[in-house]
Amino acid sequence: MSKDPLYLFLHVPKCGGITLTNHLRACLPETERLELYYHKNDNLNTRKDVRAYILSKPKSHRDRVRAIFGHEVYYGLHELFPERECRYLTFLRQPKERVVSHYNFQRTEADSGILPIWHWPDIKPEGRILDFADWFDWNKKQHNFIFNFLTAHFFDEELFAGWPKKPATAEGLEKIKAVLDQFYFVGLTEGPENYLFFYHLMRIKNFLPRQNISRRYFWPTTQPELMAEVARENLFDQEIYDYAKDLNRQFKKRHRRLFQMIAIELFISKRQFELNQVVSNFYYWSSLMKKRSRIYLNLINFIKSRRQSTEFSSEQTDRPGKRDN
Numbered sequence: 001m002s003k004d005p006l007y008l009f010l011h012v013p014k015c016g017g018i019t020l021t022n023h024l025r026a027c028l029p030e031t032e033r034l035e036l037y038y039h040k041n042d043n044l045n046t047r048k049d050v051r052a053y054i055l056s057k058p059k060s061h062r063d064r065v066r067a068i069f070g071h072e073v074y075y076g077l078h079e080l081f082p083e084r085e086c087r088y089l090t091f092l093r094q095p096k097e098r099v100v101s102h103y104n105f106q107r108t109e110a111d112s113g114i115l116p117i118w119h120w121p122d123i124k125p126e127g128r129i130l131d132f133a134d135w136f137d138w139n140k141k142q143h144n145f146i147f148n149f150l151t152a153h154f155f156d157e158e159l160f161a162g163w164p165k166k167p168a169t170a171e172g173l174e175k176i177k178a179v180l181d182q183f184y185f186v187g188l189t190e191g192p193e194n195y196l197f198f199y200h201l202m203r204i205k206n207f208l209p210r211q212n213i214s215r216r217y218f219w220p221t222t223q224p225e226l227m228a229e230v231a232r233e234n235l236f237d238q239e240i241y242d243y244a245k246d247l248n249r250q251f252k253k254r255h256r257r258l259f260q261m262i263a264i265e266l267f268i269s270k271r272q273f274e275l276n277q278v279v280s281n282f283y284y285w286s287s288l289m290k291k292r293s294r295i296y297l298n299l300i301n302f303i304k305s306r307r308q309s310t311e312f313s314s315e316q317t318d319r320p321g322k323r324d325n
Contacts, residue, residue, distance in 0.1 A: 001063040009069035010090040016189040036070035087184035095237035132218035143233040
């Protein structure tokens with residue numbers, strides 16, 4: 001059994017999770033990770049579905065897994081791993097920004113023809129793609145989305161289907177805060193140091209480009225009155241986000257030196273990785289140019305011959321002469 005902590009990452013939609021989970025897929029072997037997404041894993045709609053799916057995995061896999069992540073991670077999964085130290089993680093985003101990002105994401109997929117069928121009623125309910133104002137008015141689940149998502153994943157049996165089931169309340173808000181208090185780390189999407197800390201926990205040193213960047217169809221600055229309405233319909237989400245900021249600030253204060261060391265170490269690693277990527281891309285494009293451009297090929301050969309000639313001349317100059325008798 002692994003002695004490492006088991007990290008349980010709750011991926012809240014449009015809160016930076018794609019970038020994080022793609023790093024997990026790229027850097028953790030399959031034996032050390034487990035994904036929980038309803039559309040990938042035999043329709044994981046309930047806690048019962050998730051439990052059955054996890055317990056269907058060989059015990060050797062469950063003992064070695066270091067990260068379980070996805071939209072269907074729920075608070076309570078630690079009960080399936082009584083002998084492991086389980087640490088819950090999640091990332092949250094400023095609510096208005098999250099709503100706009102969700103629209104741009106669905107609109108991008110709709111225009112590209114890759115929108116999953118279960119999202120059609122959200123953005124294309126009557127055969128036409130909705131603009132942002134109509135989309136937000138039509139999709140009531142975008143009103144306090146974070147509140148409803150966390151409520152389902154903290155307390156309800158159903159994780160995906162049928163929410164929101166009841167209005168957001170102050171009592172429900174306090175219950176959500178109490179569960180967030182049990183999380184090991186609550187990250188914020190706008191802080192790059194939050195991502196670096198996540199990578200540190202997972203021992204990730206190779207970095208990928210930002211993932212899942214949608215085209216912008218709606219610009220918030222163009223319609224301030226509409227964005228004010230979005231804010232009014234997400235007051236509970238804003239309360240959760242403000243609380244998450246406090247938790248995040250307290251965590252960094254308790255681990256100030258660690259964050260400083262991580263930032264320096266991973267900054268250097270990331271710059272080195274990016275430099276390696278530049279060099280790799282140069283050689284890739286250079287090899288293509290050699291095949292497609294005779295002028296470029298002749299230029300490269302000329303440079304190589306000049307360099308070899310220079311090196312040969314240097315060797316001749318440095319070689320000791322014959323000693324006088």
